[in-house]
Amino acid sequence: MSKPVFLLMPEWQGSASSRAMQLAEGASILREDLPRSVLHEVSVPLEAGDALGTxxxxxxxxxQAHEAAQKTLATADGIPIIVGGDCATSLPGLEAAVQKHGDGLxxxxxxxxxxxxxxxTSPSGAASGMTLRHALGGGSPELASAHPILASNLTLVGTRAxxxxEQSEIEQLKISVLPASESDLADAITTRLSELDASHVYIHLDLDVLDPAEFMAVHEPVPFGLGVSQVTAAIRAAVAALPLAGASICEFAPADASMAAEEQPTVLRLLAALTSGSKE
Structure with missing residues (x-):
C-alpha cells in the first residue's frame, strides 16, 4: 500500500482575489497538522511576478512555482497530495499523474x-481560473500541459458558477458534470468511475465547492454548494472505487485567526477522506 506524501505549496499568484496572500497564510496554518516525515515544502516566489507579455x-x-513543484513531485516517494494555495497548484500534480498512469487516469x-x-478572454487574467484549460492541453503555451488529461475521463463535481x-467548452468537449443538486453524490461518483476505463483517480478539491452555510474560509463563496458530509462521503467512495493517483486541496483562505480555528477541522476531515483508501 502506497502512503501519501504532502506537498505544501503556498502559491497565491494564480488567484484573482485582492486578498490572495491569505492563501499563503492558510497554507502556513495547515503545515502544523501535516506529518513532518512525509512533508515537502514547494518553494514559491515571494514576489507577485510579471505577465511576461501574455x-x-x-x-x-x-x-517558477510550477517548476519547483515538478521537481518535488519527481522525487517524492508516495501518493502526492498538494496542500494550500490557489487552484493553479493542481496543474503539476495532474501532469505527474498523467505521466505515470496515462489514459487510465x-x-x-x-x-x-x-x-x-x-x-x-479571461476577465481577470488569473491562472487559477484557467487550470483545467491548461490541464487539457489548451490555453497559454507557457502553461499548457505537455501531458494533458482526457476530457472523456474528467468529471466536474458541484460546479455551479x-x-x-466555459459552458461552451464543457459542451464541446462533452465533459461530464455532477451538479450540487445530485441526491446521492457518493453513489453517482461510484457509478461514474465504474463507467470509465480508468485505473486510478486524481481528485482536485477547491474548498469553494462547499456551501457557504458550512464553510466560509474561501475568497469567493458560491451559494447552493455541497455539504461537508456529502463531499467527505463522495471522496471516500472515489478512493474506494479506484486507487488514488494524487490530489490537491486548494483555496483555504481564512480571513482571521478565529475563522482559521473554526474551519481548519473541516479541511483536516477532507484530507483524511482523501487518504482513506489510497492503495496500488
Whole structure:
C-alpha cells in the first residue's frame, strides 16, 4: 500500500482575489497538522511576478512555482497530495499523474468553478481560473500541459458558477458534470468511475465547492454548494472505487485567526477522506 506524501505549496499568484496572500497564510496554518516525515515544502516566489507579455497575470511567479513543484513531485516517494494555495497548484500534480498512469487516469474536479477560462478572454487574467484549460492541453503555451488529461475521463463535481465560454467548452468537449443538486453524490461518483476505463483517480478539491452555510474560509463563496458530509462521503467512495493517483486541496483562505480555528477541522476531515483508501 502506497502512503501519501504532502506537498505544501503556498502559491497565491494564480488567484484573482485582492486578498490572495491569505492563501499563503492558510497554507502556513495547515503545515502544523501535516506529518513532518512525509512533508515537502514547494518553494514559491515571494514576489507577485510579471505577465511576461501574455494575458496571464503574474505568470513568471506561477511558472517558477510550477517548476519547483515538478521537481518535488519527481522525487517524492508516495501518493502526492498538494496542500494550500490557489487552484493553479493542481496543474503539476495532474501532469505527474498523467505521466505515470496515462489514459487510465480519471479526474474528479470538486470546484464551484470549472476553471476553463481561456487566457485571451479571461476577465481577470488569473491562472487559477484557467487550470483545467491548461490541464487539457489548451490555453497559454507557457502553461499548457505537455501531458494533458482526457476530457472523456474528467468529471466536474458541484460546479455551479460557469462563464458562457466555459459552458461552451464543457459542451464541446462533452465533459461530464455532477451538479450540487445530485441526491446521492457518493453513489453517482461510484457509478461514474465504474463507467470509465480508468485505473486510478486524481481528485482536485477547491474548498469553494462547499456551501457557504458550512464553510466560509474561501475568497469567493458560491451559494447552493455541497455539504461537508456529502463531499467527505463522495471522496471516500472515489478512493474506494479506484486507487488514488494524487490530489490537491486548494483555496483555504481564512480571513482571521478565529475563522482559521473554526474551519481548519473541516479541511483536516477532507484530507483524511482523501487518504482513506489510497492503495496500488
Amino acid at each position: 494575458p496571464v497575470a503574474r505568470l513568471s511567479s506561477v511558472l 480519471a479526474v474528479l474536479w470538486f470546484d464551484a468553478h470549472p476553471d476553463l477560462q481561456h487566457p485571451s 460557469v462563464d458562457p465560454e
